[in-house]
Amino acid sequence: MTEQAADPAAATTPGFATRAIHSGQDPDPTTGAVVPPIYATSTYAQDGVGGLRQGYEYSRSGNPTRHALEECLAALEGGSHGFAFASGLAGEDAVVRAFCRPGDRLVVPHDAYGGSYRLFARVHADWGIEVVPVDLTDLAAVEQAVAGGRTSLLWIETPTNPLLAIADIAALAEVARRHGARTVVDNTFASPYLQQPLALGADLVVHSTTKYCGGHSDVVGGAVVVNDAELAERIAFHQNSIGGVAGPFDSWLVLRGLKTLALRMERHSDNAEAVAAFLAGHPAVAETIYPGLPSHPGHELAARQMRRFGGMVSFRVAAGEQAALDLCGRTRIFTLGESLGGVESLIEHPGRMTHASVAGTALEVPADLVRISVGIEDVNDLLADLDQALHIR
Numbered sequence: 001m002t003e004q005a006a007d008p009a010a011a012t013t014p015g016f017a018t019r020a021i022h023s024g025q026d027p028d029p030t031t032g033a034v035v036p037p038i039y040a041t042s043t044y045a046q047d048g049v050g051g052l053r054q055g056y057e058y059s060r061s062g063n064p065t066r067h068a069l070e071e072c073l074a075a076l077e078g079g080s081h082g083f084a085f086a087s088g089l090a091g092e093d094a095v096v097r098a099f100c101r102p103g104d105r106l107v108v109p110h111d112a113y114g115g116s117y118r119l120f121a122r123v124h125a126d127w128g129i130e131v132v133p134v135d136l137t138d139l140a141a142v143e144q145a146v147a148g149g150r151t152s153l154l155w156i157e158t159p160t161n162p163l164l165a166i167a168d169i170a171a172l173a174e175v176a177r178r179h180g181a182r183t184v185v186d187n188t189f190a191s192p193y194l195q196q197p198l199a200l201g202a203d204l205v206v207h208s209t210t211k212y213c214g215g216h217s218d219v220v221g222g223a224v225v226v227n228d229a230e231l232a233e234r235i236a237f238h239q240n241s242i243g244g245v246a247g248p249f250d251s252w253l254v255l256r257g258l259k260t261l262a263l264r265m266e267r268h269s270d271n272a273e274a275v276a277a278f279l280a281g282h283p284a285v286a287e288t289i290y291p292g293l294p295s296h297p298g299h300e301l302a303a304r305q306m307r308r309f310g311g312m313v314s315f316r317v318a319a320g321e322q323a324a325l326d327l328c329g330r331t332r333i334f335t336l337g338e339s340l341g342g343v344e345s346l347i348e349h350p351g352r353m354t355h356a357s358v359a360g361t362a363l364e365v366p367a368d369l370v371r372i373s374v375g376i377e378d379v380n381d382l383l384a385d386l387d388q389a390l391h392i393r
């Protein structure tokens with residue numbers, strides 16, 4: 001968080017929505033443009049060799065549009081430095097390469113997003129990183145996993161994709177600290193509006209900005225945020241050395257998305273609460289998984305650690321896998337497709353779609369599971385759509 005200044009006019013940190021609209025986004029110094037321009041340039045004129053204007057020399061190393069986004073992301077997560085990547089996985093890869101060396105252990109959630117797990121287990125493991133999946137809701141098991149090797153990173157995802165398990169960020173960060181490991185939180189599902197991992201003790205936050213941060217299903221991107229100059233230097237070095245940076249137009253789209261994040265997350269949460277209550281009372285649904293339901297095992301923890309419960313709901317279809325697949329094909333407003341976090345509602349079958357890459361591993365998901373990303377449409381239309389799709393003739 002920004003330090004309190006002596007000047008009373010500047011004494012308070014602006015609220016979340018104010019930071020989303022203004023951080024990193026002062027009017028353009030050249031023209032006064034209120035919206036940061038898309039600096040579509042690979043290189044920058046130098047005033048004599050090494051005479052850089054505002055530090056820019058080449059757009060892999062730095063670009064003003066990307067910097068505006070990076071500053072805004074840092075402000076929203078309460079961090080000192082943000083880094084924007086070409087995708088969530090590009091950001092995750094930079095984090096693992098920055099902090100793990102051959103022989104190090106990387107402790108990961110046993111129900112991590114399938115693409116993250118594939119990156120750890122099938123790419124990083126080949127470079128000598130020992131990847132250990134563990135149930136993050138079992139603190140004793142986490143402690144054992146962290147203490148059982150040369151653990152450099154404890155990877156947290158909360159809520160998880162797609163089972164929406166809730167992990168105790170503060171308690172897990174404490175375990176990692178005791179054993180000299182750093183904590184990374186994948187904050188994609190919550191977004192910085194609903195959850196602030198750095199304030200809870202995490203060292204690094206990662207995002208697939210493709211999801212709620214962008215919010216309009218029109219861009220793929222990633223972010224890493226830290227609140228420490230040394231960590232920032234390591235991420236900056238790897239971001240520039242590996243080169244998986246966000247381009248200027250993609251950065252601009254995510255930055256535009258962030259401006260409405262607070263409003264969108266409130267509406268996503270409103271709609272998802274209503275959808276979860278509807279599904280929980282439906283006879284065709286065997287189990288509804290939503291952290292906002294008192295029946296969710298992580299409900300109280302989520303209520304403590306999150307502002308609200310978010311827009312993701314998963315449920316198990318009572319009649320089994322084929323019925324779940326059929327249901328996914330029957331909705332009219334919920335679009336059948338991968339991804340999440342956009343304004344429009346989406347439905348998918350994790351076992352056959354987003355999580356097919358973890359079939360046969362410890363991370364395999366139930367075959368009757370359906371995941372929905374509840375959008376910001378009129379809630380009655382969403383409920384009616386699910387109702388007709390669940391009506392099994």
Ligand SMILES: Cc1ncc(COP(=O)(O)O)c(C=O)c1O
Binds near residue numbers: 157186207209221
């Ligand atoms: C929780 C989570 N983390 C990371 C990612 C990877 O992000 P990207 O697809 O932008 O590479 C995803 C993508 O679905 C995700 O859901």
